[in-house]
Each structure stands twice: as structure tokens, then as C-alpha cells.
Amino acid sequence: METYPIASLQDRYNLSSKQSVYDRIKALLIEPVARGKISSEQLDKLDKLNQHLKSGGTLADFESSHTEIFQIEAIEPATTTATNQDRENFLELIEAIARHIGATRDPLQHYAALEQAIASGWILSTAEVRALIGVKPSGERFKRGAFAFIRTDKVGNQAGWKVEKI
Known part of the structure; x- marks a missing residue:
């Protein structure tokens, strides 16, 4: 399988920050196949997203306009071993379902x-606040x-945040 370094994507898409690259990877639910590397299929998804964004689209309408349909084949008896391709197809199916659920919330x-x-x-912990508002306080x-988030004691190993309405 051919892999591509994530570090090269900032230049590839002419983005101003590495965080922009990681935001796109997160939005597409892409898990690197190796440390700092993505597969050619994942790169293709990112290329399609980049083209969509360049033409004035948003992440939200990309997800709904690029829903992939997968055919689920009958599962053989337990004596059959799943191939790597079967596992990749299954993971792609799960990712597509997760994108659909995320787009309909x-x-x-x-x-x-x-x-x-x-x-x-x-x-709330920093991670919980980030999950709710999309940015790290x-x-x-x-x-x-x-809303205002006031830093308090720790929640585990993260900062704690009390929420107030402004």
C-alpha cells in the first residue's frame, strides 16, 4: 500500500497552518495508516474535500453530497479469514455511517x-468543552x-471549566 506523509499536505492544499490539515483529517474521520502517514484512498478523500472547499462548499455539505454507498456481502462461515481488503472495506463502511450520523445530528x-x-x-474538562464548541478553550x-468558560481546578489531567451564560 502506498502511503503519503501528513506533513506534506499543508503545501499540497496551500493551507496556512498544520491545524487546518488536521481539522480536515478529523472531519473525514481519517485514521493514519502509520505514524504521520495516510493511504492513497485517504489522500483521494482529502483531495475531493479540497476541491469541494475551493469551489465554495463547506465541510457540512461535503459530507452530505459525497455519501458513499457500500455493498455488504454475505459473511462466510467463521472458518474463513477476513482479508485486509475486507477489513478496509468494513472500516470505510463504518466511517461512512459515522459521517452520516454526524451530519444528521x-x-x-x-x-x-x-x-x-x-x-x-x-x-467540564477541556476535552468536553472542545467537543461541545469545536475549539479548545x-x-x-x-x-x-x-457563553463564558472560566478555568477552575483540574478534571483528571485536564483543566476544568465552569460554564456561564453571558
Whole structure:
């Protein structure tokens, strides 16, 4: 299998930061096949996304306009060993399902979760805040939209964040 270094993608797509590359990889649910490397199939997906974004599209409408259909074949008895191609096809199917589920979720769902955190007085970890708002909070007080995140004690090995409505 031919692999491509992730480090070369910033130049390939003329992006201003490495984070932009990783945001695209994350959005497409791509797992590197080796440390810092992606497969030619994964590169093809990123190329299609880049073309879509250049033509004025967004990540959200790319996912819905490039849904892949996979044919599921009957599974042989347990004595048959799955090939690497079978495993790759299965993983691609799982990725397509995950993209579809992610594209159909309620876009306001994170607001309800933030309201619940405020009402319950929960302290959220940095990872939880990032999952809800899409960015990692920083500093002692971080503002995003109608919410403020105030740094508190630790939650595990991460900073804890109390949520307030502005």
C-alpha cells in the first residue's frame, strides 16, 4: 500500500497552518495508516474535500453530497479469514455511517448541553468543552458565542471549566 506523509499536505492544499490539515483529517474521520502517514484512498478523500472547499462548499455539505454507498456481502462461515481488503472495506463502511450520523445530528444540540452544564453546576474538562464548541478553550476566561468558560481546578489531567451564560 502506498502511503503519503501528513506533513506534506499543508503545501499540497496551500493551507496556512498544520491545524487546518488536521481539522480536515478529523472531519473525514481519517485514521493514519502509520505514524504521520495516510493511504492513497485517504489522500483521494482529502483531495475531493479540497476541491469541494475551493469551489465554495463547506465541510457540512461535503459530507452530505459525497455519501458513499457500500455493498455488504454475505459473511462466510467463521472458518474463513477476513482479508485486509475486507477489513478496509468494513472500516470505510463504518466511517461512512459515522459521517452520516454526524451530519444528521441537531446543530443546536451543544447549546442544550451547555445550558444543562450551567443548570447543574458541572465542571467540564477541556476535552468536553472542545467537543461541545469545536475549539479548545484557553486563558483564565474564554468567551465563545453567548457563553463564558472560566478555568477552575483540574478534571483528571485536564483543566476544568465552569460554564456561564453571558
